[in-house]
Amino acid sequence: MNTLFGTLSRTAALRRAPLALRRSSQFQTSFQFTARPAAVNLAQVHARFAASSVAGRPGSQTIEHAKQNVKEEVGNSMTDWARSIAGGVFTVDSVKPSKDSFFGITTAVAHSVPTPYLVMGLTGGIPYIASSATTVYLAHQAGLATMGVLTNMDPGVALNILDQALNFQVHYGAVLLSFLGAIHWGMEFSGLGGYKGYPRLFLGISPAVLAWSTITLQPTFALLWQWLGFTALWYADNKVTAAGWTPKWYSQYRFYLSILVGTCIIGSLAGISYYGPVAGHGLVSHDLNMIRAERKLIEPERAGHVGGDIEAISGDESGDTYVVIRRKNKNGNADNGANGEAHAQQ
Incomplete structure (x- = not known):
C-alpha cells in the first residue's frame, strides 16, 4: 500500500511541478520564444517600406504628393514652433485657433x-x-x-x-x-x-x-x-x-x-x-594726420643723427637754439641746407 501510494504521489507531484522542472518543455518553450520575435521583426522590416499597411504603397507616389507631404511637414513644424514661442503652456484646444498653423496659433495666443x-x-x-x-x-x-x-x-x-x-x-x-x-x-x-x-x-x-x-x-x-x-x-x-x-x-x-x-x-x-x-579713410583719420603734421612743424627737433664731418657754431640771437650742428660739404665749407642741420637746445 505504501509503495503504491508512494509511486502515485510522486507521479502526481511531478505532474503538478512547475514548468522550470520540465526539461523537455523548457527547451521547447525557449525555442519557440526565440523563434517568434525573429519572424515578427522580419515582418516589421518589410512593412517599413510602405506608408500604408493596407495599400502597401509609399507616402509620396507622385511629385504632387511629395509637395503636399513637404508642405504638411513644414506646416507642422511651424505649428510646433508657435507653441514653443508661447512657452508650451497652450494647446490647440485651449487657444482654439481659427487655423491650425503658425499665424493661426500666434494670433489666437495674442488675443489672450x-x-x-x-x-x-x-x-x-x-x-x-x-x-x-x-x-x-x-x-x-x-x-x-x-x-x-x-x-x-x-x-x-x-x-x-x-x-x-x-x-x-x-x-x-x-x-x-x-x-x-x-x-x-x-x-x-x-x-x-x-x-x-x-x-x-x-x-x-x-x-x-x-x-x-x-x-x-x-x-x-x-x-x-x-x-x-x-x-x-x-x-x-x-x-x-x-x-x-x-x-x-x-x-x-x-x-x-x-x-x-x-x-x-x-x-x-x-x-x-x-x-x-x-x-x-574718413574724416577722423584725415584730421589726425593733419594734427601730427602741425605738431612736427611746431615742436623743435630734440634728437637726430648727422653723418660725415660736422661742426658746431653759435646760433643767432634771433634763433631758438644756442648751438647749431651742421655738416661740412666736400669743399670744406659748411652746408647750410635744411637736410644737414640738427638743432640742440642747451
Missing part, C-alpha cells in the same frame, strides 16, 4: 494678451524705432558729407549728430532692458506663481546690470551686447513661463517686443556698416 499691456508695450518701442531710423539716415548723411558729395553739411557736424543718435539708442535700449527685468520683481512682490525668492530676483536684476554696463562701450559694440541681452532675456522668459512663474501669455508678449527691438538693432548696425564712413 490684455489689450492695454500689448498697446503700451508696443507704444514704448516707438521711440526706439525712431532712433534706429534716425541713426540709419544720419549714417547716410555722414557718409555723403565725408566723401564730399553733400556740400550743405559739415562732415564734423554730421559725424557728431550720428554719434549722438547712437548714444540715444544705446541709452534707451538700456532703459527698455532694465524695465523688462524689473517686471520679474513685480511678479515676485505680488507672489504670482508663488514666491520664488532669490532665483526670480536674480533674473530681474541681471538685465539691468548688463544694460547699464554697455553704456561704457562704443555705440556699435553696445548695441551688439544689448541685442544678445534681449535675446537671452526672452529665452529666460520663455522658460519661466513654461514653469508657471508668469502669466501664460507672457512669453508670446515678450516675443513681439524682442522681435521689434532686435530688428531695430540689426537695422542700425547694417545701416552704419553700409552707409557710414569707411574706417581708415
Whole structure:
C-alpha cells in the first residue's frame, strides 16, 4: 500500500511541478520564444517600406504628393514652433485657433494678451524705432558729407549728430532692458506663481546690470551686447513661463517686443556698416594726420643723427637754439641746407 501510494504521489507531484522542472518543455518553450520575435521583426522590416499597411504603397507616389507631404511637414513644424514661442503652456484646444498653423496659433495666443499691456508695450518701442531710423539716415548723411558729395553739411557736424543718435539708442535700449527685468520683481512682490525668492530676483536684476554696463562701450559694440541681452532675456522668459512663474501669455508678449527691438538693432548696425564712413579713410583719420603734421612743424627737433664731418657754431640771437650742428660739404665749407642741420637746445 505504501509503495503504491508512494509511486502515485510522486507521479502526481511531478505532474503538478512547475514548468522550470520540465526539461523537455523548457527547451521547447525557449525555442519557440526565440523563434517568434525573429519572424515578427522580419515582418516589421518589410512593412517599413510602405506608408500604408493596407495599400502597401509609399507616402509620396507622385511629385504632387511629395509637395503636399513637404508642405504638411513644414506646416507642422511651424505649428510646433508657435507653441514653443508661447512657452508650451497652450494647446490647440485651449487657444482654439481659427487655423491650425503658425499665424493661426500666434494670433489666437495674442488675443489672450490684455489689450492695454500689448498697446503700451508696443507704444514704448516707438521711440526706439525712431532712433534706429534716425541713426540709419544720419549714417547716410555722414557718409555723403565725408566723401564730399553733400556740400550743405559739415562732415564734423554730421559725424557728431550720428554719434549722438547712437548714444540715444544705446541709452534707451538700456532703459527698455532694465524695465523688462524689473517686471520679474513685480511678479515676485505680488507672489504670482508663488514666491520664488532669490532665483526670480536674480533674473530681474541681471538685465539691468548688463544694460547699464554697455553704456561704457562704443555705440556699435553696445548695441551688439544689448541685442544678445534681449535675446537671452526672452529665452529666460520663455522658460519661466513654461514653469508657471508668469502669466501664460507672457512669453508670446515678450516675443513681439524682442522681435521689434532686435530688428531695430540689426537695422542700425547694417545701416552704419553700409552707409557710414569707411574706417581708415574718413574724416577722423584725415584730421589726425593733419594734427601730427602741425605738431612736427611746431615742436623743435630734440634728437637726430648727422653723418660725415660736422661742426658746431653759435646760433643767432634771433634763433631758438644756442648751438647749431651742421655738416661740412666736400669743399670744406659748411652746408647750410635744411637736410644737414640738427638743432640742440642747451
